[in-house]
Amino acid sequence: MNDQFGFDDGPDTDIDLTPLIDVVFILIIFFVIATSFSKPVLEIILPAAETSEVEVHRQGEVMVDVDADGAIYSGGVLYTEDNIMDLMNTDVNSTMVLNMDKEAPFESFILIIDSARKIDRNNIVVATDEKEE
Structure with missing residues (x-):
């Protein structure tokens, strides 16, 4: 009798996948937009050296950037002579990699080296680019 009025008590055999596809598409768009791509914070032009070696950044290294104006940054934080x-003192046992712009004032380099000597920190590496022949 339910068949006469358009009612069907049987299981639905049609599954509409359109809403599921829409949700998956929206999630893909969200994650593509929300993903942050790592970009260098500062434009630093490293000096060239004949003895430079290609080395990959290793986990646990403290990266220190010095721009052309002599400003010292690490992890996006500006450091001055006061701090x-x-x-x-951050992670004293790890290697500190110093990325100095070739136009950076030498005073910034001396400030970093003197500060490291005060706490007997000897594990500082100066980054350079390979010299082109």
């Missing part, structure tokens, strides 16, 4: 010791 440079905070930078030197």
Whole structure:
């Protein structure tokens, strides 16, 4: 009798996948947009050296950037003469990689090295580019 009025008590055999596809598509768009791509914070032109070696950034290294104006950054934080010791005391046993712009004032380099010497930190590496022949 239910068949006469258009009612069907049997199981639905048609599954509409359109809403599922829409949700998956929206999630894909969300994750593509929300993914942050790592970009260098500062434009640093490293000096060239004949003895430079290609080395990959290793986990646990403290990266220190010095721009052309002599500003010192690490992890996006600006360090000055007043708080440079905070930078030197971070992860003392790890290697500190110094990325200095070739136009950076030498005073910034001396400030970093002197601060490291105050706490007997000897594991500092200066990054360079390979010299083109």
